[in-house]
Amino acid sequence: MENQTVQVSESNATETSTKVRDVIFISHATPEDNNFAIWLASRLQLLGYKVWIDKSRLLGGEKTWQEIDRVIRNDTIKFLLVYSNNICLPNSPGQLKDGIDKEISLAESVSKELDLKDHIIFLNLDDAKYNLFIGANRFNHIPFAESWAAGLRQLVQKLEKDAVEKMPDGYFDTTFRDWYSESYVAESKITSKKELYYTNWWQIPKLPEKLFLYQFNTNAEADELYKRNNIYPVGKVSNVLSTFDPDFSLEIEKDGLKWNVRPKNVFALSVNDILNGLQSTEFPTATDAENHLKRLLNRIFHEVIKSRGLFWETLASKNLAYFYTPKILPSSKIKFEYPHRKKRKFKTKNLIGRYLTLGQWHFAVSNKTILHPNVCFSLKSHLVFTHDGFKLWEDKAKSHTHRRKKGKNCFNETWRDLLISFLHGLKDDKGKITIRLNSQFTLELDAFTQMYWSDFGYMEPRDKNRQDILDVKDDDEIEENNEPDAA
Template identity: 25%
Template sequence: MTYDFSSLSPAQFEDFARDLIGRELKIRFEAFTDGPDDGMDGRHATADGDVILQVKHYYRSGFRALKRKIAQERAAIDILRPKRYVLATSVSLTPANKTQLAEVLGPALKSPGDIFGLQDLLALLRTFPDVERAHPTLWQQSSTVMKTLITNAVADAFPKPTAVPPVLAALLPNASGSGTATPPERDTIFIIKSSPIDDEFTLWLAPKLEAEGYRVFADVLTLEPGDRWRREINQALEHRAAKVLLITHNATLDDPSVQDDIDIALDVANRIGERRFILPLRLGAGPKVKGIGDTVAIDFVRGWGEGLALLLEALRRQKVPLESNAVLIDPNWELFRRRGAVPLINEPERLTSNWLRVVEVPDFINYYEPNGASDPSKLKRTLARYPYPTAIQGRGFLSFAGQVEINDAFEELGRFRLKLSVSLPKFLSEGIPQIGLEPRVASNALIGMIKEAWFRFCKARGLVEYVYSNNVGFHASPSLAPVGARIFWGKQGDRRSSMLRNIAKGYIWQYGVTALPATWPFWHLKLKARVLFASDNGTSDGLAIDDPKKMHKLRRSICKGWRNKQWHGRMQAFLEMLSGDNAYITLRLSAENDLVVEASPTLFTSPVSTMLPNIADADDEEVDESTLGRPEADVEETDA
């Protein structure tokens, strides 16, 4: 991945360079707080002198500005008298550029090779990719890195294959490692089937047999394709099978693996002298099986429940071993059923998140204190009327406004002085120690200020505010989204439309969101979908419902049929309603500072996709009755 490091602030670029250069030199650089750096951004102390690292983030300014700045700091560098001086910069450098910088730096620089320009840093990133992953602000727009992270997460989510699956190893002879020559007990019912054709029936049948006390095995328990463990499965079949259940229909009997298992089962039947060793289970039309053609099959065609009753009776009559007092149902049946419920396809898939990326924030946050005595309650009332977000801390308050703006806004309350101005990265990582503000409290204060800016923005847009148990949601109002009206969204040439208000089962539903600000792994707003209901009384607003339990029941019934396309479309339409023709949503933090958010959700790419049904067109689903609530899911009018 190629970077120009423009996504990193100067402080973030310093942290990144310390990590990367430190890995290359195999040393650890000390880090220092913001302020005068005395010619160094990192130091590695040794007995015979210090290794000094200086970092210059001059990707916008270019080489001339970098050279001029180094010349200004030459005196400070000479005073340090380091054992070794290393310079890292985001500026692209030529060999001639490095020679000129070496002349400016003087004897502190031992070699031009200790000057790391843009291309040098990119080369080191290829050598140390873990440093790239450790700095999310660097790669937050890199689909390559995101794909790697998602791929690793998907790989970690699946079980890792072992030499032999434990459930199969337990059936093999001498599985305990005792080395005894005693023949193992024949206590297991083996199901011969074709994968994946018969998986659904097997996953239904096997747990029911285990519930009766039988021990059951089928190749799905290996959680791998059957051929992977073919030799071990055949060995277990030869030594542990008390009975073999053969699923019979055309598709199964055409499977070569099934024919191999039948041959082994017939050999075992001949060896132990059991002519009813194999019980065919008929699931459909199929040819006679050589060797068991005269065996009466148990019929599952007329119904699986009826067939199960016949099978259990046959197993009882033939005295197949069971432990009715120690029933144990293997959880792997259910695990495999869930795993196979949504098959994965080895194709990449574009995913739309519910995150809105923050693309612009102020550089600093300010702390103001009154010049003299002040009335805390009066200050609180005045801040509540102030049109921009603030947060009271101690005697003063936090704000993104400058001194002149504060003087004008709070003139009648008194004079306030700017006591501290702190960069946002430092504010989040360190808080403000001078006033006792810890990082966690600082982060909460910042999140609260962003929420306040969001609230003011939504109210100004005319959205309906609703206070939920854990947060505030804003919904489409009748004036912005009349009942049944479609809001168009999407790129030109690929326009879609979705409803934000409509009537279903006698209730007006209106879509909305709660915005949850976050600063990790990058600054963003996470949107949580909300649906609010009112009784349809013929008016545009409807009759408000004050009963939270009834509101919950309505969400469970009316929204139950909404598919992913509905939720996705409504979120996109909601954002289109907020932003209009603008690609960004601007939250005002002061008269001169804004927090700018992308109006389109962040996209990610998954390395795999799923075989989910996707039949109906996205717009057709808006009028599909199932998306407006299942008819049979009547909502009770009384409390549960």
């Protein structure tokens, strides 16, 4: 549908004007749906649309009815209602809150008067019934309950189909951004103070000097040897196996017969040369060598976790999120102590817990190995859900919804403590995290991520209603497919 240029008469105006309607008006319940409304407004504005959201209401002030009336009558091309159970008065089914009732009534009136097609769109945020109030089922509903990102994609498709006009190239309305900065970011001012920060990098302090690559004629040969060499970690990419073991066995035994597989090529590469940029134009090139080293390190990470008995969930990216079960963590808790603290108090964190009446939640960790600027496992935190502490929920959409619901009240300190306690849970009965890489080398990992001191700090807000409202990505989106070769 083409943008409609219409002649409108404003009750408070003294003259009639012709104007292009290009504003997307967002109506929502305050304060219950503030987070979603802010997130949606920021996303649409970044996509180039002109958005109107009642900023005074978000801050707890009075509604500016004169401004709302003017925008809906004169400027609004799409009226978006955040349709949730919060739009009705408590314990009063069918009775809309006063502000929302007024806004949607005016939008309906303008829509009929000017014959604006699909002017009003409902964004179904929490699977609310389609008949919350009289006439609600007459409008288009776009589902956002399972995934905000998926709902946004469907909404944008509708806006593009209806040719809703965007702001001109080079023009960006900073009103919403400035308001967000003043209202939210101002609470997190940077201060001058010495503070210790923990990264999500789990450092690999040292590696063997040589990486060995065995290139075979066929993928089947590589597969057979990969399955049989389980003393030390082995990585696999196609027909190439990678290992730190100089005594890698090439023997295959089948049906009582033994024989050695002759590799097509064997390469002994200096790990330092790989990290500094291998000078080679033939296989293995610098990129080849880095990829094989990362694949082997991925496998090492998997073997460390697997040896402790953890379970894992396969994410949408095919990466694995590892979590503890009640069998290996009967108390559901890990006790640990932070270094460099004046008061050396132990902390205890639950990594497993009951979740509503639906089952149990688990803190989980996935890995993406990086070689620069440090060789380390770059860890990412997740929440997964099980029926009984072991069996994962089958409904991925349900898991996504509840990850967001439970995780939105977790702040930096919470995620940090959970991650550190997760690593402490990997320690053996000697208090160490180790894995043998060959007969002469044992890798020992710290139970803390890398840390650094800064001359600056910040005050983290403690508002439990806040969340990362500017995060557009789904929880499981990871740029690189990073799963180990086989479980």
